[in-house]
Amino acid sequence: MEDRQFRNAMGKFATGVTVITTEVDGNGVHGMTANAFMSVSLNPKLVVISIGEKAKILSKIKESNQFTINILAADQKEISMIFAGQLKEHREIVFDRLDGQPVIPGSIVQIACEVSGEHIEGDHTLFIGKVTDIHIEDGEPLVFYSGRYRSLKEEEQVML
Template sequence: MDDRLFRNAMGSFATGVTVIATETNAGAHGMTANAFMSQSLEPKLVIISLKEDAHMLTKIKESGQFSVNVLSENQQDLSRIFAGQVQSEKEIMFDYLDGKPVIPGAIAQVACNVKSEYVEGDHIIFIGQVTDIHLEEEEPLIFSKGKYRTLEKAVIAK
């Protein structure tokens, strides 16, 4: 099977856009990712998947913790910065939730401790035990078919 065909098919699945963040002795670090999902309600677990050569991989292994930050439709610039697509002159400031760095203004901030990790293909899958959550009332940033997208505002019929 052709790699491009596979990538195009997987890219057809619309996802939210997240920034995975962690902190080591060298400071806070973040990376844009869409390989995120909830895994369990009891206990509260989430899954992230990082490519085996991602710089973030060693940082999460060192810290043993991470946060998942679901970006709002107004945070496309942060997605591009943390994806390494653009350089930012300004320093990115983090807030903290249960001692983990989080992106201010993200519509969901999910703080996690690493519970387990698995090697599958060319990725490492981390299972995170959720330790805290913070929510904001904003619309999500969406990614599908290689483009950023937004949701139409819901209209309630009267």
């Protein structure tokens, strides 16, 4: 099968949009938009992110041994585009802190993690993160499906 066919097929899975951030001593905050994120375990509380071998943040996470996951709100499309490299003009991002790590204000969920495992699979590295803190806000998520940003539409309840 062709790469494009595989990519198109994977794009049919609707996902939330996250920005992964990390901070390396003296070198500032680094981040990237990603939808390759999932929860792994409740006890202990573990999550996993998948980072491509060409991503600049890969070496930064290895160096810092920590990362945050920011699940973006529906009104944060521009933030997603900034960290995906889709907006070329410079925009200053002011970060909040969670467990001492940088997080994006306004995200509906912020998760601080320490790297507890690292596995290279294909052209990606899977980082297992031990959750050290979490912050939740009310709001609708930013959704990505079939190569486009989407929003959720609430279904009408039908009484039978």
